[in-house]
Amino acid sequence: MTNIESLGANSYARSTDRRDGQSEALGRANSAEQVRDRILCYPGAVRMPANGMELYIVRDFLTLDECAAVIALIEANRVPSPVVGDAPVSPHRTSETCYLYPGPAPVTAVETKLDLLTGLEPRYGEALQGQRYAVGQEFKPHHDFFDTEQPYWLDQVTMGGQRTWSAMTFLNEPEAGGRTNYPTAGVMIAPKAGNLVIWNNMDEYGAPNSGSLHQGMPVEQGVKYVLTKWYRERPWCQ
Template sequence: MGVIEAAEAVRRRFSTVPGLFKVPAPGVEMYVLRDFLADKECSALIALIDEGREPSRLLAHTGDPEFRTSESCNLDPTHPVVRAVEKKIAQVMSLDPACGETIQGQRYAVGQQFKPHHDFFFTTEAYWPEQERNGGQRTWTAMMFLNAVEDGGQTQFPEAKVRITPRKGNLLVWNNLDEHGAPNMTSLHQGMPVIAGVKYVITKWYRERPWTPSLAAATTLY
């Protein structure tokens, strides 16, 4: 199934999910489902992130030490809570689970941020040949907020003029490609600096083909 056909399958599935709504985001296909994760799931995932967190990394260096200052970790896919969450995501997304990357957990303390970036891969970058072999382009992003942040920490899409406030248990989904299946520059987004409190999220990215990472790719945090 190509990326355009897969996107159509996602839309058909989304049309049947109670409570899921499309966000009015000009130029970006974006959806929110409230209370996707239960409180117990959020608490368990936060504990896993705290156990495994380390400074976040980038596939391509920007030369800006403040570009991504959060902490991250790949969550163990064999953990019972992670398995349960994976199952819930698969039921909603209607994408081949084999195309999904390992869920990544992220923690943002006061002042930490992730400056404007795209989740899709730039094919001109040195990392692309390996990523192309390991499943190809990123298509959809599924982000889940694990807690409410006291102040700051919004996920902002500056080109689409949309800002999403972290709400415990909410699922935010967007398509990183346009209607033609090409990388969508308007999907530019950022994790705004946390002003008060701590922000916890988990993110699952999907590829255009089954994800078969090399050892190096599997340990790279992006």
Template structure:
């Protein structure tokens, strides 16, 4: 608990973690997934088939090779393609509103939604969504809204084989199902980075996988200047 006293935002992270957890438990069509050390939920059919298909087409239009906050010596660490959804497209506004309404987190705390596409063989090896102090990017992330709290990921299509989202330490493996949202807390009950949130996008074995991801911050988010 000493970190809570020394970190001015730890109390907020504790409170938003507990608040969203209880909100999800009371929300129809949302299930808590049994997990070791991790609060994780699935909301079934958050998006319609038509909404998913529209967003997939937009991802195909704008996709570029995915990047990393911190360089990796492994060229196979993240091999997907990504893009930020444009809020000039009406369907993206509808999708963002649905995610914000589900979580109840203040919309200003949410980053721009990122779209991701995984072709056969592509993957994202185990990583955490929270930010690690003592890194080159930490200062700029602090300026842009601070630590990430919750992650919301929506599967836009069923995948023929592979492509599960795997939490190895929490002992959870989730198969993509079109329209379903996966939501987890990157912080622990004390508002500190939770190592049980380590996860990976497993290699796609057949077909193509499309997802969108929205991250929430401890403070209102502002983009980092290029």
């Protein structure tokens, strides 16, 4: 497994030190090379032609049975989706979320596949999140990385630091709408059950990449289910 723990991680404590300098960026850039090699060796993985960002699609990452099992968990446990640094419920993100912690067989199956895909140690990953989007619901344009100038960053430093990689799996196909748009990169991806999209939130130098801007377009007909996993630069802790 890839070890992306940067120098001095054990000394990270909540303070006014924002902890996002050159050494951290270098560690993220070096880790990305190893993750990139792992992804490209995975069956069905293809790098997408995306302007200014690193983006891959893995076809048939989950089976339809695995997708159905995860959807059932989402339906049983969904709550309004939160946004980091925002109010508990935000008009910026209007879906519903289900936190999928280790234990249930469907969760274990997905986590095992993600470990094989990325080569990252499980402790660097946040808990899986399932999202449900009904008609009209969306996730407006945003970045997954953390803005180090925002007050919430001081807490995120102690929880694993930057979000480096994002992995999102489509669990079904709504009748209309619900595409994932990367406006800066010039990529639009339609939901297809079982397909996974994974991207690097950092640039080639390990710094947050504004080109990774993306959005979940509104669902026009039906319901959309996705499964999301975010990875940190150091072990994640809540």
